Amino acid sequence: MTYENYSMIVLSGGKSIRMGTDKADLCIGDKSFLELQIEKGRKLGIQDIQVSGYRGNRCPVSVTPDRFPEKGPLGGLESSLRRAKQEKCLVLGVDIPLIPVSELENLLSANKKSKSAVTVLKHGDRKEPLIGVYHRDLADGMREEITQGKGKIFGFLDKIGYTLYESKVPERYLTNVNTPDIFLQVKEQEENQG
Numbered sequence: 399m400t401y402e403n404y405s406m407i408v409l410s411g412g413k414s415i416r417m418g419t420d421k422a423d424l425c426i427g428d429k430s431f432l433e434l435q436i437e438k439g440r441k442l443g444i445q446d447i448q449v450s451g452y453r454g455n456r457c458p459v460s461v462t463p464d465r466f467p468e469k470g471p472l473g474g475l476e477s478s479l480r481r482a483k484q485e486k487c488l489v490l491g492v493d494i495p496l497i498p499v500s501e502l503e504n505l506l507s508a509n510k511k512s513k514s515a516v517t518v519l520k521h522g523d524r525k526e527p528l529i530g531v532y533h534r535d536l537a538d539g540m541r542e543e544i545t546q547g548k549g550k551i552f553g554f555l556d557k558i559g560y561t562l563y564e565s566k567v568p569e570r571y572l573t574n575v576n577t578p579d580i581f582l583q584v585k586e587q588e589e590n591q592g
Contacts, residue, residue, distance in 0.1 A: 400443025401506055405482040408435045409528055410492040411451015411464060411474045416577045421493045423454050424581055426588050430456055431495045431575070439488065441499045442506070446483040449492075450474035466541075469549045471528055476540035479532060491528035496571045496584065506531060508563040516560035521572055525562065527551045529572075 410422040410432060417424075422432040429437070432452065436459060439447045448460045451474050462481050466473040471491075479487060488506060490497070501519075509517040509531035516536070519529040528551075536558070543554045565572065575581050 399503070401488070401503075402443045402445050403484055403486070404442075404444050404506065404531075405446040405448070405484040405487040405534070406439035406442075406444045407462075407475065407478040407482070407487050407489045407532075408432065408439075408447070408449045408492055409451070409471055409474050409478075409489065410449050411453075412470075412493070417575075417581070420454055421575065422449075422452055423456060424575070426495060426585055431492050432457060434495045435490050435492055438490070438497075438499050438502060442488070442502060444488065448478055448481060450478045452492075466544050469544050470551070472540055472544060472549050472551045472554060475532065475551075476537050476544060479534040479537040479540070482534040485534055487532050487534060489528060489530050489532050491574070493575045494526075494529060494572060495575060496573060496588070497529065498567065498571060501565060501567050501571065504565075505529065505563050508561070512561045514559060514561040516555060516558065517563055518555070518560050519565050519572075520562040521565040521567070521569065525552075526572065527555060530560075 462478045464473045465477045515533040517531045519526045
């Protein structure tokens with residue numbers, strides 16, 4: 399199944415303070431995290447792929463700057479949803495490079511069955527708001543949340559409501575790579591697998 403009726407937003411605007419370098423440009427094999435995420439969107443058949451907040455020079459698709467700088471993922475989403483060509487957007491953080499395409503398909507399928515404007519992946523006790531499907535009409539509500547000085551993604555989601563997709567993939571596929579030690583572990587695991 400292809401998902402050309404979805405847009406994709408790769409969130410890549412974080413400061414990468416704990417990592418010490420832009421996470422989007424870290425590589426596993428010969429591909430950067432950003433390239434890996436974009437490739438997943440293409441495998442799903444998504445035509446409209448944009449990257450939020452990327453500051454490097456290895457991006458083959460449109461980069462969307464934040465309209466409200468320094469407002470975290472909610473600021474990146476607010477700007478990107480406004481530029482989305484499709485009503486529903488697959489949202490994926492750049493620092494979760496191992497999530498399989500098949501799991502993104504499961505998430506998209508769960509969203510199709512839901513009436514909610516947001517479907518978020520959950521594994522174990524953790525909810526992952528940066529692995530989800532968001533309706534582009536949420537941009538105005540996000541702007542309001544930001545301009546009221548709140549700007550926390552879960553504050554916004556708790557206000558509007560959302561559905562959960564319960565992931566069953568092994569924990570390693572959902573590793574958030576945000577420190578050098580985690581990056582080295584993930585890279586070593588992937589090289590040993592390959």
